[in-house]
Amino acid sequence: xxxxxxxxxxxxxxxxxxxxxxxxxxxxxxxxxxxxxxxxxxxxxxxxxxxxxxxxxxxxxxxxxxxxxxxxxxxxxxxxxxxxxxxxxxxxxxxxxxxxxxxxxxxxxxxxxxxxxxxxxxxxxxxxxxxxxxxxxxxxxxxxxxxxxxxxxxxxxxxxxxxxxxxxxxxxxxxxxxxxxxxxxxxxxxxxxxxxxxxxxxxxxxxxxxxxxxxxxxxxxxxxxxxxxxxxxxxxxxxxxxxxxxxxxxxxxxxxxxxxxxxxxxxxxxxxxxxxxxxxxxxxxxxxxxxxxxxxxxxxxxxxxxxxxxxxxxxxxxxxxxxxxxxxxxxxxxxxxxxxxxxxxxxxxxxxxxxxxxxxxxxxxxxxxxxxxxxxxxxxxxxxxxxxxxxxxxxxxxxxxxxxxxxxxxxxxxxxxxxxxxxxxxxxxxxxxxxxxxxxxxxxxxxxxxxxxxxxxxxxxxxxxxxxxxxxxxxxxxxxxxxxxxxx
Amino acid sequence: xxxxxxxxxxxxxxxxxxxxxxxxxxxxxxxxxxxxxxxxxxxxxxxxxxxxxxxxxxxxxxxxxxxxxxxxxxxxxxxxxxxxxxxxxxxxxxxxxxxxxxxxxxxxxxxxxxxxxxxxxxxxxxxxxxxxxxxxxxxxxxxxxxxxxxxxxxxxxxxxxxxxxxxxxxxxxxxxxxxxxxxxxxxxxxxxxxxxxxxxxxxxxxxxxxxxxxxxxxxxxxxxxxxxxxxxxxxxxxxxxxxxxxxxxxxxxxxxxxxxxxxxxxxxxxxxxxxxxxxxxxxxxxxxxxxxxxxxxxxxxxxxxxxxxxxxxxxxxxxxxxxxxx
Amino acid sequence: xxxxxxxxxxxxxxxxxxxxxxxxxxxxxxxxxxxxxxxxxxxxxxxxxxxxxxxxxxxxxxxxxxxxxxxxxxxxxxxxxxxxxxxxxxxxxxxxxxxxxxxxxxxxxxxxxxxxxxxxxxxxxxxxxxxxxxxxxxxxxxxxxxxxxxxxxxxxxx
Numbered sequence: 001x002x003x004x005x006x007x008x009x010x011x012x013x014x015x016x017x018x019x020x021x022x023x024x025x026x027x028x029x030x031x032x033x034x035x036x037x038x039x040x041x042x043x044x045x046x047x048x049x050x051x052x053x054x055x056x057x058x059x060x061x062x063x064x065x066x067x068x069x070x071x072x073x074x075x076x077x078x079x080x081x082x083x084x085x086x087x088x089x090x091x092x093x094x095x096x097x098x099x100x101x102x103x104x105x106x107x108x109x110x111x112x113x114x115x116x117x118x119x120x121x122x123x124x125x126x127x128x129x130x131x132x133x134x135x136x137x138x139x140x141x142x143x144x145x146x147x148x149x150x151x152x153x154x155x156x157x158x159x160x161x162x163x164x165x166x167x168x169x170x171x172x173x174x175x176x177x178x179x180x181x182x183x184x185x186x187x188x189x190x191x192x193x194x195x196x197x198x199x200x201x202x203x204x205x206x207x208x209x210x211x212x213x214x215x216x217x218x219x220x221x222x223x224x225x226x227x228x229x230x231x232x233x234x235x236x237x238x239x240x241x242x243x244x245x246x247x248x249x250x251x252x253x254x255x256x257x258x259x260x261x262x263x264x265x266x267x268x269x270x271x272x273x274x275x276x277x278x279x280x281x282x283x284x285x286x287x288x289x290x291x292x293x294x295x296x297x298x299x300x301x302x303x304x305x306x307x308x309x310x311x312x313x314x315x316x317x318x319x320x321x322x323x324x325x326x327x328x329x330x331x332x333x334x335x336x337x338x339x340x341x342x343x344x345x346x347x348x349x350x351x352x353x354x355x356x357x358x359x360x361x362x363x364x365x366x367x368x369x370x371x372x373x374x375x376x377x378x379x380x381x382x383x384x385x386x387x388x389x390x391x392x393x394x395x396x397x398x399x400x401x402x403x404x405x406x407x408x409x410x411x412x413x414x415x416x417x418x419x420x421x422x423x424x425x426x427x428x429x430x431x432x433x434x435x436x437x438x439x440x441x442x443x444x445x446x447x448x449x450x451x452x453x454x455x456x457x458x459x460x461x462x463x464x465x466x467x468x469x470x471x472x473x474x475x476x477x478x479x480x481x482x483x484x485x486x487x488x
Numbered sequence: 489x490x491x492x493x494x495x496x497x498x499x500x501x502x503x504x505x506x507x508x509x510x511x512x513x514x515x516x517x518x519x520x521x522x523x524x525x526x527x528x529x530x531x532x533x534x535x536x537x538x539x540x541x542x543x544x545x546x547x548x549x550x551x552x553x554x555x556x557x558x559x560x561x562x563x564x565x566x567x568x569x570x571x572x573x574x575x576x577x578x579x580x581x582x583x584x585x586x587x588x589x590x591x592x593x594x595x596x597x598x599x600x601x602x603x604x605x606x607x608x609x610x611x612x613x614x615x616x617x618x619x620x621x622x623x624x625x626x627x628x629x630x631x632x633x634x635x636x637x638x639x640x641x642x643x644x645x646x647x648x649x650x651x652x653x654x655x656x657x658x659x660x661x662x663x664x665x666x667x668x669x670x671x672x673x674x675x676x677x678x679x680x681x682x683x684x685x686x687x688x689x690x691x692x693x694x695x696x697x698x699x700x701x702x703x704x705x706x707x708x709x710x711x712x713x714x715x716x717x718x719x720x721x722x723x724x725x726x727x728x729x730x731x732x733x734x735x736x737x738x739x740x741x742x743x744x745x746x747x748x749x750x751x752x753x754x755x756x757x758x759x760x761x762x763x764x765x766x767x768x769x770x771x772x773x774x775x776x777x778x779x780x781x782x783x784x785x786x787x788x789x790x791x792x793x794x795x796x797x798x799x800x801x802x803x804x805x806x807x808x809x810x811x812x813x814x
Numbered sequence: 815x816x817x818x819x820x821x822x823x824x825x826x827x828x829x830x831x832x833x834x835x836x837x838x839x840x841x842x843x844x845x846x847x848x849x850x851x852x853x854x855x856x857x858x859x860x861x862x863x864x865x866x867x868x869x870x871x872x873x874x875x876x877x878x879x880x881x882x883x884x885x886x887x888x889x890x891x892x893x894x895x896x897x898x899x900x901x902x903x904x905x906x907x908x909x910x911x912x913x914x915x916x917x918x919x920x921x922x923x924x925x926x927x928x929x930x931x932x933x934x935x936x937x938x939x940x941x942x943x944x945x946x947x948x949x950x951x952x953x954x955x956x957x958x959x960x961x962x963x964x965x966x967x968x969x970x971x972x
Binding site: 162 | 502504506507508510514557558586587590591593598600603606607608610611615616618621626630631633653654657709710711712713714790797
């Protein structure tokens with residue numbers, strides 16, 4: 001049996017690794033995508049006071065600390081049986097919307113975007129953010145920096161710090177905002193809407209008007225017919241901060257919605273001895289291996305999944321784009337993984353619109369941003385939609401509010417099985433009878449990854465967009481037959 | 489003449505340090521203008537192998553963030569030490585262990601047992617990940633986790649320390665400016681071993697809240713009070729790490745009505761941040777009867793976690809007895 | 815046969831009362847075990863908890879802290895601060911798995927030589943019963959692990 005090792009993949013925390021095994025005919029027999037690191041938050045948070053969790057779990061991921069901060073704060077609310085006052089929820093969601101704008105912008109322009117803007121076969125040296133700026137104009141680089149800056153300005157105003165916000169606590173926040181800050185936030189939000197519209201137009205001009213790209217998006221290589229999950233509001237519209245988690249089957253039929261505390265009835269995780277990361281799946285369906293279809297419990301939790309799991313967007317401009325998206329791609333649900341990039345931009349627009357809605361709510365500057373606990377703390381679950389998937393925090397405490405047990409199902413983890421499947425499919429489509437197309441093969445594996453915006457401990461997520469791969473082909477005796485490199 | 493070489497690497501970290509560097513916005517362009525960026529996994533695509541091929545000491549400046557959690561992390565730390573003239577421990581994890589080092593209060597076995605047997609984990613056969621595993625197609629491996637999380641300095645010599653979780657972007661920008669001035673012959677490097685990009689005194693010195701040398705009869709948790717926005721949090725009974733924590737952040741958390749969590753580490757001359765904090769905290773207790781003191785101390789439910797939140801690996805004890813066992 | 819375990823106890827005394835108590839014990843030929851190594855401070859209030867942690871980290875099996883009786887502190891009420899610090903420190907050490915019996919705070923006036931000797935004997939026996947702490951060897955082992963690893967680590971796999 002021949003073996004191909006992709007090792008290391010950078011922009012994974014530590015040392016990500018892909019093993020590809022070929023059968024005697026030289027076709028792909030199997031692939032293993034391994035995650036090499038375990039930090040043990042579920043153990044070492046035990047014994048800590050529960051109100052520490054918004055601060056501690058932020059350090060799971062410094063790229064999306066806002067998501068952990070919010071999920072932790074909501075779990076803390078639940079532990080203390082507290083319903084924060086409306087202004088507190090508005091402030092948290094406002095911070096969160098600004099964060100989404102920053103985060104989705106970074107992904108589109110620095111990571112996923114370059115593949116489309118520059119083309120998947122563009123020279124390596126150009127297929128990054130600098131290449132994008134060069135092609136579409138310096139002005140865009142400035143806009144991207146401005147979008148990131150705008151988001152972080154709001155995060156700092158409400159969250160107290162730019163990276164690792166600190167203000168969300170059980171029952172609400174430690175501080176509010178002034179009218180002067182609100183005016184600034186609203187102004188930045190209006191600019192963010194324009195920026196999101198501009199980004200969608202850019203995507204339309206470059207990708208949708210190019211038949212080769214459309215064929216690539218719609219092709220079978222990146223198709224996986226899995227279940228989709230995502231949080232929805234009372235009207236079944238996409239919501240990032242609060243609601244029920246909607247689950248739809250590969251045909252698009254909703255099989256149910258669950259409240260945060262019901263997640264153990266819906267989600268289970270499988271352990272494999274060859275990786276530190278677990279594989280979540282739908283408990284009601286069961287684990288049937290790394291396969292597609294209605295019989296397989298494998299699900300996805302991505303921007304695309306959120307659109308599939310909802311009935312629409314809660315803001316008008318985003319809703320119009322939502323309709324356009326499904327009309328163009330042949331109706332719901334969409335399973336082509338590369339369409340996730342488009343879905344992400346629709347979410348970017350929604351986040352910007354929501355930002356302005358919240359910034360103009362008359363209660364946003366209210367002093368009523370705290371509820372003080374009156375009940376004995378027990379157990380609670382908090383769920384938000386992290387940009388990379390549904391994020392679940394579940395805490396148990398003693399009567400003093402000291403953690404006795406912690407369970408976390410983190411955004412990207414949801415997608416571990418589908419990402420592994422995408423890798424296998426990409427590998428199988430580029431390796432036929434032992435023929436290895438080096439450059440194209442490697443970039444297509446990368447593209448399979450990037451659609452998910454994976455963040456294994458915040459990896460693969462910041463500036464320019466290649467995932468350097470090195471593939472070592474070994475024969476059955478383990479001797480190196482060939483070394484292929486990309487971006488190395 | 490070719491530009492001096494720059495590298496940045498993350499080991500066991502969250503990526504927040506990288507985001508903080510990106511948040512210097514236009515300063516990144518200065519780095520690009522003045523340095524040849526040869527290795528920075530988050531920003532460009534050189535590989536370990538390329539680093540290995542470089543001549544020893546050929547990288548002028550390496551910013552290393554993240555703690556040392558497994559043999560892979562240590563491996564790269566040694567490699568970058570050999571290739572770099574100046575190695576900076578960047579951020580709380582590299583300087584002091586950071587939040588991941590709270591794992592040093594637990595033994596490795598219990599970390600595994602917990603993570604792979606949660607309420608949502610279906611693991612009837614109690615499978616745990618193995619560093620080597622034989623699949624039908626062949627053996628595959630993952631790195632070995634260390635029982636005790638280490639700082640960078642505990643595995644290789646370090647030239648400078650830049651604390652913070654993450655270091656504040658304005659501090660990063662100032663350090664970048666300084667290094668560029670040094671390159672242009674307009675400034676000199678600080679003495680080896682110095683803490684850079686941070687204040688010399690405590691967070692209290694930067695905090696606008698008024699301190700009245702008031703003593704307290706109870707500690708309170710942040711969710712249970714609405715603190716007076718103008719007064720010292722510790723003197724209102726909130727366990728604030730300000731008195732024992734290096735400044736440089738502008739007292740960001742206390743300004744947002746939250747206690748300092750201690751992310752900038754110990755102050756100059758302090759050997760152990762937690763011991764200093766313990767001293768400061770015990771000093772505000774207003775009680776002489778030991779029983780009454782004990783009652784007040786019940787309000788600090790987790791002294792090890794709260795005093796060494798970011799500094800466990802760099803502390804004198806470094807890990808609990810259980811963790812040392814492996 | 816293994817050597818009999820002899821605990822190493824670091825004692826911190828204040829200059830005015832408890833050091834004199836220890837002195838008195840010596841002068842009066844009152845026996846206490848030789849396991850106690852004394853460090854004299856001006857006041858128990860000078861005892862930075864860092865000293866205690868450093869003692870444990872560097873190989874001490876136990877720590878005895880002594881000061882003037884409450885109300886008798888030569889620096890007014892510093893010994894009350896010591897008391898609070900000691901009580902909090904004991905809790906902190908417990909989180910690291912260091913048993914509370916390894917650390918003791920006593921008040922001894924200059925006249926209480928016999929009491930000092932008795933308390934010193936008591937902590938030595940308590941610690942003897944617990945066995946060695948060996949914190950310094952734990953650190954040495956962690957360092958050895960690194961050094962062992964470094965043998966094969968310089969070569970980066972392709």
